[in-house]
Amino acid sequence: MKIITTCHEMQQTALAAKRSGQRIVFVPTMGYLHAGHASLLREGRTQGDLLVLSIFVNPIQFGANEDLGRYPRDIERDCQLARECGVDLVFLPDPAGMYPPGFQTSISVEKLSQPLCGASRPGHFDGVATVVTKLFNIVQPDVALFGKKDFQQLAVLRQMTSDLNLPVTIIGMPIVREQDGLAMSSRNAYLSAEQRESALVLSRAIKLVREQYQGGERSVAELQRAAESLITSTSSACIDYLEFRDSQTLQLVTTAGDTTLLALAVVIGTTRLIDNTVLGEEM
Numbered sequence: 406m407k408i409i410t411t412c413h414e415m416q417q418t419a420l421a422a423k424r425s426g427q428r429i430v431f432v433p434t435m436g437y438l439h440a441g442h443a444s445l446l447r448e449g450r451t452q453g454d455l456l457v458l459s460i461f462v463n464p465i466q467f468g469a470n471e472d473l474g475r476y477p478r479d480i481e482r483d484c485q486l487a488r489e490c491g492v493d494l495v496f497l498p499d500p501a502g503m504y505p506p507g508f509q510t511s512i513s514v515e516k517l518s519q520p521l522c523g524a525s526r527p528g529h530f531d532g533v534a535t536v537v538t539k540l541f542n543i544v545q546p547d548v549a550l551f552g553k554k555d556f557q558q559l560a561v562l563r564q565m566t567s568d569l570n571l572p573v574t575i576i577g578m579p580i581v582r583e584q585d586g587l588a589m590s591s592r593n594a595y596l597s598a599e600q601r602e603s604a605l606v607l608s609r610a611i612k613l614v615r616e617q618y619q620g621g622e623r624s625v626a627e628l629q630r631a632a633e634s635l636i637t638s639t640s641s642a643c644i645d646y647l648e649f650r651d652s653q654t655l656q657l658v659t660t661a662g663d664t665t666l667l668a669l670a671v672v673i674g675t676t677r678l679i680d681n682t683v684l685g686e687e688m
Contacts, residue, residue: 406488408495412503412543415496419457419545428453431546431573433537436460437477437591438486441581445550446490448578452548458487459496459540461503466532477594496544503539512538514561514568517655521557521668522679525645533558534565541566541573549573554580554588556668556681560655580680580688582608588680595676599641604673606639607680610647611688614667618684623661625649636671645670645677652683 409415422429430453432445449456460483467473480497487495511531517523518530541549551559559577566573581589586608587601596604610632617628629647636642649658652666663685670679682688 406484406492406495408484408497410497410499410502412498415494415498416543416545418494419455419543422455423545427455428548429455429457429544429546431457431459431540431544431549433459433461433540433549433551435462435476435591436483437479437594438483439581439589439591441552441554441589443486443490444581445552445578446487446492448576449548449550450491452550452576455494456490456492457494457496457544457546458492459498459544461496461498461536461540463503463532463536464500465504465535466529468526468528471526472592472595477591496540503536511535512565512569514565517557517561517564520650520655520657521646521648522670523557525670525677530558530561534561537562538565538569538571541571546573548576550576550578552580553577554590554679554681556652556666557655586612588678590678592676592678596673600674600676603639603641604671604676604678606636606642607669607671607678610635610669611667611680611682615682615684615688618661625659625661625665628661628667632667632669636669641673643672645672647671 430449432449434442462476464473512534513531514534523530563575566575587604613635614628614632632647636644647669650666651658652664658665661684665684668681
């Protein structure tokens, strides 16, 4: 496994691989890898010839009062997991290399970026779209894999890729959960033992909504009331948003169907966690 730290070397390596006919598969991450990332890498290994992992904590997708400085990092552990998953190249750029002096370009996917996390984190998805566009240009992937836990991010990146005619196939991978149902996230490392127990309320709310939907309930107002009641019964949990939207357009819906997305963000202590489910799909 090779580690590359400069944009120029990564791009030249990728272009040489393309000229030799290799199919490049890419998994972009912010590091502190877990089993969810491993699932992307293992699937990626089956999708092409050259598997590239990037680890970059992207400063322009963090707001002024967010956790950029304390975002968990462990490059040595990440590289070990990458080796175990068959990664060929790890791209480890630094902020100065990605955003040199004078950098002034931004990519914005307007409508899909506005609700949900976009409303809570203004400018977040501009930062995501911008860095992923740069990474796509540097790594030159044929295929890129992203987790569905960040459902809105996946929707934004699919739209961006289509709108800009980028020759990349986007694959969305299922949410990987702990045995007790908690969606895997690098930010779970922030939780104390007590907070981690409280964090289970996200997956429990999803389970409750799915059970009521499968039992015939179609009123979004009723489903939302049940989920909010469950979450607010946990004293350390504060709802940022809990919304039912069309999984394609992210427009609000009033009647639930198989393509309805339940998306929620809940703050546990000081840690903001997200989760989601599409009601007609397996969890």
